[in-house]
Amino acid sequence: MQVQRIESPGGIKAFLVESHDNPLVALRFAFRGGAAQDPDGKDGLSYFVTGMMDEGAGDLDAAAYQELEQSLAIHMDFDTARDVITCSFQTLTENREAAFELLAKVLSAPRFDADATERVKGQILASLKFDQNDPVNIASRAWTSAAFKGHPYARPVKGSLDTIPEVEPADLRAYADKVYAKDNLTIVVVGDIDAATLAKDLDRIFGALPETAELAAIPDATPAEGPFREVIEMDIPQSIAQFGQAGIMRTDPDFLPAYILNYIIGGGGFNSRLMEEVREKRGLAYSVNSHLFPFAHACVFMGRVATKNEAVGQSLQVIQTELERLAADGPTEDELDGAKRYLTGAYALRFDSSAAIANQLLWLELEGLGVDYVDERNALIDAVTLDDVARVAKRMLHADRLITTIVGKPAEMPPQALAG
C-alpha cells in the first residue's frame, strides 16, 4: 500500500492510495470540531447539522438533492463524534465529476431550509423518545453525565428533548460556518483516481471553504473519581450495568500498554478475562466487554454487562475481582502473548478494502499519529513488556473507585453499593 501526499494548486492537502481494481472512489474527510463545539443550551447541534447535509444545497432543495444523490448512486454519510465531524463519501468512477460537484455544493452552500429543519427535528425528537426508554442508552447517558459533570463531554451528542426543539436554521448555519473550514480539515482518498486528477478535484470540492475554523477551546478533562453508583429503576427482566473510570490518553507514553490491557480485560471477545469469567465459566451474561475511548481531551476506560436482574450483584462482583487481580498482579505472560498475537496479526484485516483503508488512514491522522504509523505499529505493540502492562494496570485500574450506572431492577448489590 503506497500512500501519496497530494497538494492541490489551491493548497489543499490529502492522502491518496490509488487502487484501480474496482471502478469506485472512496473519500473520507473530517473537520475537527464535533459535539464538543455545541453551544450551551444547544446540545446536539452538531449532530443536527450532520443530519441536514442531505437536505438541500445551492440551487437544489431537499427533494431535488435527494433524487440526484440517488440517480448518481452516491453514498454520503456525515457523522458527528465528540471532537470531530466525519464524512464518508463514495462514488462510482463514471459518476465522479457530477458527484464531486454535488459534494462541493453540500459543503459550501448547505441550505438549512425551514421545512427541512422541522422535518429533521421531528426525526431526532422521535429517536430521542426511543433512546429515552432504551436501557443501554440510559445507562450510557447517566454514566457520561456523572463522569464529565461541567465539561462539554457531559453533553449528550444527540442532544435532548429540551435542547433540540430550540435549534433554529440560524444555529445550524452558524455551526457550519464555524466548523467547515480548511485549517481543521483532514482528507483521505482511496480508489480509482490518479494524483493529478485528485489535485484538481480537491480545489473543486473544498476550495470554497473559509481558510480558518472558529473553534472554542476545549479544556482537558479527567473523568470524576468514584466510587459512585446510580441505579435507574426500570421494569425489565435484564439489567444493563456500565462501569468505568479514567483511561490513559492517546498522547501518553502508556497508551499502548493500556490498549493491550483493555484487550486482555474485555476488549478481546472470547480472548478476554471478563468474557471467560462472566460468560464462559458462569453463564451470567451474553455480552460483557470493555473499551478504551481516547477522546482528544480525555480518555475513558469503560465496560458494560447485560445480565438478569438476580445476577447483577454477582456479575459486578466478578468484574470487580478481576480488575483488582489485574491491578495487583498484572496479566499473565500467556495473556500478553495472546493479546499481542491477535493485535499484530489482525492489523492487516483493517486494510482489506478501499473504504476500510480510507477510514484507517483518516483516524491515524486525526489522532496525531500520521499515516506512516501503519508501518511502525506492530513493532510498537511487540515492544510492550509484561512489566509495562502490569505497571499500567496498577495506574489505570481502581476497582474501588468505579463509576457504575445500572438500569433495570437489580435484585442485590455487591458491598461496593454501600460505599457509593
Added chain:
Amino acid sequence: MQKPSPKISEFQLDNGLQVVVVPDHRAPVATQILWYKVGGADDPKGASGVAHFLEHLMFKGTEEIPPGQFAKIVARNGGEDNAFTSHDVTAYFQRVAKDRLPKVMAMEADRMANLRLSEESALTERDVILEERRSRVDNDPGSILQEKVMAALFETHPYGIPIIGWENEIAKLTRDDALAFYKRFYAPNNAILVVAGDVEPEEVRRLAEETYGKHAPNPELGLRKRTPEAPHAKGETIRLADPRAGRITVQRHYRVPSYNSATKPGEAEALDLMMRVVSARTAGKLYRRLVVEEKIAASAGGWYADTGLDSGRLALYGVAAENVTAEQLDDALSRFIADLKRDGVTQAELDRARNAYLAQFIYAADSHQSLARHYGWRMATGMTLEQIEAWPDRLKKVTPEEIADVARTYLTDENSVTGILEPAAQSLAA
C-alpha cells in the same frame, strides 16, 4: 455501467461439499465462510432454538481443540471469527492473514465432524442464550412485537417461530438435542464453503481436499421439509402497548414470494425494485408521502426480506409524528398502498432506484468479505452462481407494469399482518 469482474469460480469435492472462490489480491487477507444449509426453521417441533444452540456449542471444542479454545486459537492467529443462525442457514466465518488460512480451514473442517460436548458446558451455554434472548427480545418492545407479527404471518410454517427459540423451549434444550441435530445436518454434502481474498482456486481446492475432503457425506440427509403456510382468510392486526415504546409505530407486513420461492420469473425482481422505489431512505416514495407531504410520520421506510427458502416477506412502516394517532398513521399507510396498487411507480422513479441498486453490486466488490457473504447466502438459499452473476441484467429488465402487477397480486389484505406499537400511559424509566 461498468461491471465488477471478480472472476468467481466454483467446484465440488467428491463428498458433495460445494466450494466457491472469490479472488481479491489487494490485501494479504482471506475470509472463510462455511454455510450449512440448515437453520432455525429446521428445529424439531417443541425444541425451538436447537439450530442456534448448536451454533453456540460449535465453539466448545473437538478432540483436537480443547474446550472453549476455538475462538482463542483463531484470535492468537490474528484472526476474527463469528457465526450466525438464520431460519434457513447457519454460517461460521473467520478472517485471517492469508498465511493462516490453512489453519482455520483445518479447524473449521475438524468441527464439522468431531465436536465434543460436555453436559456442563452445554448447560452453561444454555444460560448464556437465555441472557441473549433477554437482551435481544425481552428488553426491547420492538422485538417483542416482531415475534408476534412473525407468528401471525406464519401460523403453520416454522418461519413463525423465533430463531433463538421460545424461552420455555430453550430452557429444556439438552446436549443430546444439539448432538442429534449436528449428526443429521452437519455434513459436507449439506454445506457450501466460500473462500475469498488473496487466494486462487487451485490452492483452495488443495486445502479443501486435505481438510473437508476427509469427511464422508451423510447419506441420510433428506430434503428439508417444512410445513407449508396455508392461505389466510384475512389480515390481522396486533397491538402492543408498552411503557418502553418511545413513539407510535405502525408496520404493515406481507407474505410475498422470495427469490427462491417465486414461481413466476421476474416476480422477485419486481418486488425487490418496488421496495427500493418505496423505501430508499429520503428519496423513497413512502417517505415522500408520509413524512414530507402529509407530515403524518417522523420517519418511514420498509424492506423486502428476499432470501427465504420457502417464502419472502416485505414490510412498510411509519413512526408517528407528534400528536398523530395509530389510526391516522395506519390509514395513511393504507392509502399509500392502495395508490401504489392503482398507479404503480413511474419510469423515472424506477430508473433512479435501479441505478442506485445496480451500483450496490459494484460497491460490494470493494470488500471481499461482502462478496463472500453475498454469494454464500444466495447459493445456500437456492441461487446458482450463474443466476447471481446474471442478477443485475435481470433487474435491468423489470418494467413499471411488472411492479404494478406484483403490487396488486401480493399486497392484499389476506397476505398482511399489521403490527402497532404504542407507548403505554406511563414510562418505566422513573
